[in-house]
Amino acid sequence: MRGPEVDDGDRRADVLVVGAGPAGSSAAWHLARAGLDVAVLEKARFPREKVCGDGLTPRGVTALADMGVDTVGWVRHKGLRVTGGGQVTEVDWPTLQRWPSYSLVRSRRDLDAGLAAHAAAAGARVLCEVTVTGPLLDDAGRVAGVHAEEGSDRTPATWRAPLVVSAEGLSGRLGKALGLVRREDRPLGVAVRRYVSSPRTDDEYLDISFDLSPAGPSADSMPGYGWAFGMGDGTSNVGFGLLDTRRGTGAEPRTVLREWLATLPPEWQFGEEHAVTPLRGAGLPMALHRGPAYTRGLLLAGDAAGTVNPVNGEGISYALETGRMAAETAAEALAAPEGPRREAVLRRYPARLREEYGRHHRLATGLLALMARPDLVRFATAHGLKRPALVAAALRLMGNLSDGRDGDRFDRAVAVLTRLAPAV
Numbered sequence: 001m002r003g004p005e006v007d008d009g010d011r012r013a014d015v016l017v018v019g020a021g022p023a024g025s026s027a028a029w030h031l032a033r034a035g036l037d038v039a040v041l042e043k044a045r046f047p048r049e050k051v052c053g054d055g056l057t058p059r060g061v062t063a064l065a066d067m068g069v070d071t072v073g074w075v076r077h078k079g080l081r082v083t084g085g086g087q088v089t090e091v092d093w094p095t096l097q098r099w100p101s102y103s104l105v106r107s108r109r110d111l112d113a114g115l116a117a118h119a120a121a122a123g124a125r126v127l128c129e130v131t132v133t134g135p136l137l138d139d140a141g142r143v144a145g146v147h148a149e150e151g152s153d154r155t156p157a158t159w160r161a162p163l164v165v166s167a168e169g170l171s172g173r174l175g176k177a178l179g180l181v182r183r184e185d186r187p188l189g190v191a192v193r194r195y196v197s198s199p200r201t202d203d204e205y206l207d208i209s210f211d212l213s214p215a216g217p218s219a220d221s222m223p224g225y226g227w228a229f230g231m232g233d234g235t236s237n238v239g240f241g242l243l244d245t246r247r248g249t250g251a252e253p254r255t256v257l258r259e260w261l262a263t264l265p266p267e268w269q270f271g272e273e274h275a276v277t278p279l280r281g282a283g284l285p286m287a288l289h290r291g292p293a294y295t296r297g298l299l300l301a302g303d304a305a306g307t308v309n310p311v312n313g314e315g316i317s318y319a320l321e322t323g324r325m326a327a328e329t330a331a332e333a334l335a336a337p338e339g340p341r342r343e344a345v346l347r348r349y350p351a352r353l354r355e356e357y358g359r360h361h362r363l364a365t366g367l368l369a370l371m372a373r374p375d376l377v378r379f380a381t382a383h384g385l386k387r388p389a390l391v392a393a394a395l396r397l398m399g400n401l402s403d404g405r406d407g408d409r410f411d412r413a414v415a416v417l418t419r420l421a422p423a424v
Helices: 022-033 058-066 108-121 173-177 253-262 316-334 340-347 349-371 374-384 388-398 409-420
Strands: 015-018 038-042 075-077 079-084 087-092 103-105 125-128 130-137 143-150 155-160 163-166 188-197 205-209 224-230 235-242 280-285 298-300
Touching: 015 022, 015 143, 015 316, 022 038, 022 108, 022 316, 038 108, 038 130, 058 103, 058 316, 075 224, 079 374, 079 388, 087 388, 108 125, 130 155, 130 173, 143 163, 163 173, 163 316, 173 298, 188 253, 224 253, 235 253, 298 316, 316 340, 316 349, 340 349, 349 374, 349 388, 349 409, 374 388, 388 409
Parallel strands: 015 038, 015 163, 038 125, 079 205, 163 298
Antiparallel strands: 075 103, 079 087, 130 143, 143 155, 188 235, 188 280, 205 224, 224 235
């Protein structure tokens, strides 16, 4: 990975990818493997922090495996430990044909740097300290590249390419410049987290809690949950995710997190006195909240397209997947003659995202509405957590983990329900 020292003649590519997070690096890797000249423009320098729970569900594990990422030595977890309504149950990840039966944790500081290096090893040009400021438009109003500022002195520069992938995250500066604004009728979550030095660092389960106050689920904090993920390095990632800010009652997420952590046993060392990083927050763009995901030479991937799962806040898996889909679409489009045939390929990309995620997002937003009722959550957790089989089924539904029509009776039932649900 290089700094911004490039000649004007090098500021051209077949595809420009803006942002080197999981979506951008996934797109870049797949594009490079397809034989295309791809340049990734990243505003920061690695390693750098990103607010995240750091968990990679079985979906994310599969996406990494498909990219050939070496995960030997990464911390594995066998399932979730769920607390709610005064009950606690441990449930393993499901054993399925399509997905592995374990999850991984990797700090975003290490994950993003590793994925960017992986894309570079495949042939992508990854350039750091390049801040994209807006799209470069041709006479027809089509994206023909980007305007940028390079290096610590923010030298103006222009990059050119027939296609641009926006993997900018929630900010989505390029999409906004083309009139792609966030849909207010879709949920937007927020997460806060910090790392603490804790003896629970090697826990084989990921902790999820709906009991966020001594009285259980709080009307001020729902719909949401607290988490504690052992990182295996002497620390744990502890945080709180408010999954739909539209349904909040004004509680400040940092306050909710602190109050929840105060209810936990002091020997777990989750309190502020054991913090090793500041408390940081970030938005969770959900349910394809910005669209269409393609317009005038610009494709959106990951958080820029709002692909976070609305019911559990999972984003890395979908960033990796949509990065791949954006790359596949771009490669197919560039293989077609410029003009209507190429444009027809590109215009199928939003429909592909809706087909892949839209119906699950519709079901998920329905579940999210139910989670906004503390009384219902309290009842469901108090009684449901006594039945591990029911918890395992809920985990599969919420995590979008299924073998579809080739799976068991539960998978087939979910497949029917998903087909009946209208896409978002």
